[in-house]
Each structure stands twice: as structure tokens, then as C-alpha cells.
Amino acid sequence: MNWIELVGYAGSFLSAITFIPQVYKxxxxxxxxxxxxxxxxxxxxxxxxxxxxxxxxxSGPVILANLVVLSLSLVLLYFKLTFKQ
Amino acid sequence: MNWIELVGYAGSFLSAITFIPQVYKxxxxxxxxxxxxxxxxxxxxxxxxxxxxxxxxxSGPVILANLVVLSLSLVLLYFKLTFKQ
Structure with missing residues (x-):
């Protein structure tokens, strides 16, 4: 694996976890x-x-990253529809 | 271009514009x-x-989509640091 691929994997990892802090907040x-x-x-x-x-x-990484983001965004949608505005 | 690539471009277009509604709001x-x-x-x-x-x-699409997201997220950061909490 060359350094560019490594940067790509790091980018997809961060993209996957982007919404964790927002869900937590x-x-x-x-x-x-x-x-x-x-x-x-x-x-x-x-x-x-x-x-x-x-x-x-x-593509495993694309599937994995987007399964994580999809689950987090569904949780955010649930929160948006149930918590006070 | 096959249908899978088309789906990929549609995905990257939506990823690029994801934060426009949040910046607007x-x-x-x-x-x-x-x-x-x-x-x-x-x-x-x-x-x-x-x-x-x-x-x-x-990769042009990766560069373009992420330039858009980067600009929008910098605007969001500016708003987060200047608007009322």
C-alpha cells in the first residue's frame, strides 16, 4: 500500500466518524x-x-464507511424528529 | 460510462452539496x-x-467535491465561532 492509499483510508475513516460528535451532542x-x-x-x-x-x-471501504454514516444519519433523523426544536 | 459510475458521480455530487442546507440555516x-x-x-x-x-x-471529482465541502465547512466553522451559541 503506497502513502496515497494510506491517506485515502485515513480520509474515509474520518468521513465515516464525522457525525459521531454531532449524534453525541x-x-x-x-x-x-x-x-x-x-x-x-x-x-x-x-x-x-x-x-x-x-x-x-x-469496494469494502466504501461500503463500510457509508454503512457507518447511514446509521449515524438515521439516528440524527430520529433525534431531529423526536427532540425539541 | 456505466451505470455504476453514474451512481458514483451522483453520490459525490450529493456529498458535495450536503452542507449547503446547514450553512443556509x-x-x-x-x-x-x-x-x-x-x-x-x-x-x-x-x-x-x-x-x-x-x-x-x-482524480478531478474527488478534488472538486472536497473543495466544495471544505469551503462550506470553513464557513460553518466561521459561523460556529461568531454566531450566538
Missing amino acids: AWQSKSVGDLSIWMILIIIFSTLLWLVYGFGMG | AWQSKSVGDLSIWMILIIIFSTLLWLVYGFGMG
Whole structure:
């Protein structure tokens, strides 16, 4: 594995965990009024596309990263629909 | 271009525009208390890694999508540091 691939894996790892702090903050504060529901919906739809792409290309990292992001964004959507605005 | 590549381009387009609704909402409401600064910092750092990867691989779509996300996340960081919490 060359250094560029390593940078790519580091980038996909960070992309995968991007929403963990936001899920944690929303869960702690129970306040999600400032979060854009359109952002959450776009994330869900884009990760579904990336999952189709990942399975189509047989790319493990793309599938794994986007499964993580999809789960986190579904949790954010749940919080957005249930917590106080 | 086969259908899988098309799905990949659609995914990268949506990934690129993910934060536009959040930037718009924050700009309109001037309220960013519910946004996690750690999420914003992770986005900035991950897009920098993706840019290094994109230039290293000579991949136009990766560079373009991540330039858009990087600019939007820098705007979000500015809003987070200046608007009321």
C-alpha cells in the first residue's frame, strides 16, 4: 500500500466518524433546532447511492464507511424528529 | 460510462452539496448552538486528506467535491465561532 492509499483510508475513516460528535451532542443536549433536516436527508440519500456504488464496484471501504454514516444519519433523523426544536 | 459510475458521480455530487442546507440555516437563524464543533473540525481535516488523495490520484471529482465541502465547512466553522451559541 503506497502513502496515497494510506491517506485515502485515513480520509474515509474520518468521513465515516464525522457525525459521531454531532449524534453525541444531540443525544446529550436533546436540542436539535439548529440542525438542518435537509442536510440529514441529503446525507441519507447520498450514502444510499454510495452503498449501491460500493456494492457495484465491490469496494469494502466504501461500503463500510457509508454503512457507518447511514446509521449515524438515521439516528440524527430520529433525534431531529423526536427532540425539541 | 456505466451505470455504476453514474451512481458514483451522483453520490459525490450529493456529498458535495450536503452542507449547503446547514450553512443556509445557520446563516438565516444566526443560531449554531446545536452544531458540534468537533463534527466541523473532522469534516475540515477529512476533506484536507481527501484533497491530498485526490491530487495524488489525479482524480478531478474527488478534488472538486472536497473543495466544495471544505469551503462550506470553513464557513460553518466561521459561523460556529461568531454566531450566538
